[in-house]
Amino acid sequence: MKPAAFAYARPTGWEDAFALLAAGARPMAGGQSLGPMLNLRLAMPERVLDLRHLPGQVGVEQQSETLRIAAGTTHAAIEDGAVPGLLGQILARIARRIAYRAVRNRGSIGGSLAHADPAADWCCVLPAFPGHAVALGPRGERRVPLDSFIRGVFETALQPDEILRAVELPVLPAGTRFGHWKFCRKPGEFSKASACVVALPGAPPRAVLAALDEAPLLIADATALLAAPEAAAAEIVAGLGLTDPWRAALARIALRNAAREAA
Amino acid sequence: MNITLTVNGVSQAVEAEPRTHLADMLREQLLLTGTHIGCEHGVCGACTVELDGAPARACITYAGACDGASVRSIEGFAEDPVMAQLREAFSAEHALQCGYCTPGMLVTARDIVLRLPDADEARVREELAGNLCRCTGYRGIVRAILAVLAQRR
Numbered sequence: 001m002k003p004a005a006f007a008y009a010r011p012t013g014w015e016d017a018f019a020l021l022a023a024g025a026r027p028m029a030g031g032q033s034l035g036p037m038l039n040l041r042l043a044m045p046e047r048v049l050d051l052r053h054l055p056g057q058v059g060v061e062q063q064s065e066t067l068r069i070a071a072g073t074t075h076a077a078i079e080d081g082a083v084p085g086l087l088g089q090i091l092a093r094i095a096r097r098i099a100y101r102a103v104r105n106r107g108s109i110g111g112s113l114a115h116a117d118p119a120a121d122w123c124c125v126l127p128a129f130p131g132h133a134v135a136l137g138p139r140g141e142r143r144v145p146l147d148s149f150i151r152g153v154f155e156t157a158l159q160p161d162e163i164l165r166a167v168e169l170p171v172l173p174a175g176t177r178f179g180h181w182k183f184c185r186k187p188g189e190f191s192k193a194s195a196c197v198v199a200l201p202g203a204p205p206r207a208v209l210a211a212l213d214e215a216p217l218l219i220a221d222a223t224a225l226l227a228a229p230e231a232a233a234a235e236i237v238a239g240l241g242l243t244d245p246w247r248a249a250l251a252r253i254a255l256r257n258a259a260r261e262a263a
Numbered sequence: 264m265n266i267t268l269t270v271n272g273v274s275q276a277v278e279a280e281p282r283t284h285l286a287d288m289l290r291e292q293l294l295l296t297g298t299h300i301g302c303e304h305g306v307c308g309a310c311t312v313e314l315d316g317a318p319a320r321a322c323i324t325y326a327g328a329c330d331g332a333s334v335r336s337i338e339g340f341a342e343d344p345v346m347a348q349l350r351e352a353f354s355a356e357h358a359l360q361c362g363y364c365t366p367g368m369l370v371t372a373r374d375i376v377l378r379l380p381d382a383d384e385a386r387v388r389e390e391l392a393g394n395l396c397r398c399t400g401y402r403g404i405v406r407a408i409l410a411v412l413a414q415r416r
Contacts, residue, residue: 001303008264008281008327035323036304038282048281050327076317100393101374102311102318187392 003038007047017054018138021161025049029072029111032103033120051111051163060084062171068134069167071110079104086172094125094180100188113149114164116156119190123150124210125180127218128198131169137162147206150215175201179261181254182211193250197222197262205262209236209255222259229259266330270295271339279326286310286321288329289336297337297366301395308394311367312336318374337366345373348414352407360398368394372408382412 009025011017021027026045028034029052037043051057057072060082067087069078079095081088098104098112098121112122113133127150132143135158144157146167151157158164182194191211199205199222207222217240219225225232233255242248267276270293277292284303289295289312301309303322310321313335321336340346349372352358359365368391375382375390382390387408388401396404 002287003282003284003325005280005282008325010327010330031323031325031328032305032320035320035325036306038325039284039304039323048325048327052328100308101378101390102308102320102371102393103305105314105317106319106324187389 001039004041004044006038006045008050009047010050010053012053012055014054014136017049017051017163018161020047020049021163023047027051027114027163029108029114030074030106031111032099032107033112033115033117054163056165065171066131066168067171069109069169071114071164071166072108073110075099075104075107075109075112076101078109086174086176087169090172090178091125094121097121097182097187103188109167110164113167114156114158116150116152116154117190118150118153118214118216119192119194119211121182121191121194124182124191124194124208124216125196126167126169127216128196128206128208129169130200130203130206131167133157133164134166134168135159135162136165141165143168147208147218147220152215153213155215170200173201177205177262179258179263181257181261183250183254193247193254195251195254195258197226197258199226199262207255207259209251211254212240212242212251225255225259226263229256229263233259264326264330266326268329268331269333271335277326281325281327283326284322285312285314285324285326285329285334288326289321289334295336295338299363299366301363306393306395307364308367308371309364311370311394313339313370318370337369340369340373343373345376345411348411349373349376349407352410352414353404356403356407356410358399358403358407359396364394364396364398368396368404372404372411375408376411376415380412380415382408384409387412 025047061068075095127147133149177199179197182191197207204221207219210216237252299309301307305323
């Protein structure tokens, strides 16, 4: 339960961070997922690259119709209202139910997304929004749509020389509907099933089913799901080929309940 | 690596391997054994301390991240008036038996009392989900926290 030995680096500038990254260092944001993996020796990096002292890691900026949330912004800050408006209310509700307050005080939205645990809450909720992950590398910034950022279990669209810099989400217009449902046997644990629905006025509703053994499933046009949550959720989940009937039932219920809330 | 951190108001210079976590550093190097180590992967809450003003898991906070940080372990709350109320209430309500979870429980309890002055029983229980107790069944702990919340209203 003690980590294998690792070297530690705390760069304060991007050039140093990219050099360390190129040399194979493992980025660590709040360390609330990587920490347990280090202690359990599921991760044994030679060097840990602490992202917390890089410039502009924390905070929320509004740029016309977009809210840019710096990757190091903690779940606790989001829970406490760091993001303004309707989007902020929705994200605060999600943040409050991530793990425990002591974990939320350190864990960050960008760290969680870049870690890409399929059962993590941001990995279910963020791809439902029409937004972008902002990657920063030696060639500059690159925007990846949030719905194609997570490629698999613990796998993202980040290149080996890139660091997740921020998440950009739309300012939500009045009339936006949202639904989210997750199942945890104990408050704060990773969910066994989770789903999210976002319906912006004038656009097809989008749904995400997560906590699967693969990348979250995006339903880019969830009109049918919102029209008939029970039947459509059953059909979608049947198509996944989940072999465990308990997990299949939970996935179906998650999707149905998220859809019912947003309908 | 050599790091400097403030522990319970006193500046400390510590030499530690980067993999050393804060709970081990407090216990083994600074001999502050009030911080307990349970699961050692961020689940049980026994090692919860105040780090830069907010509760954090000491077992998944490593030496490097502590450089320049300010830490308050349970020993640092001796003179804290809210913790005095909580100690009294924990005793009155039988909120501990073996005491292993108590230091982390108190740090979390103090955060609940200060951050959520209007918390009801359901909210207190939700907020306590990250601190495991295997003796009390939580009833006494919840009663103690609710008692302190009521006293402060």
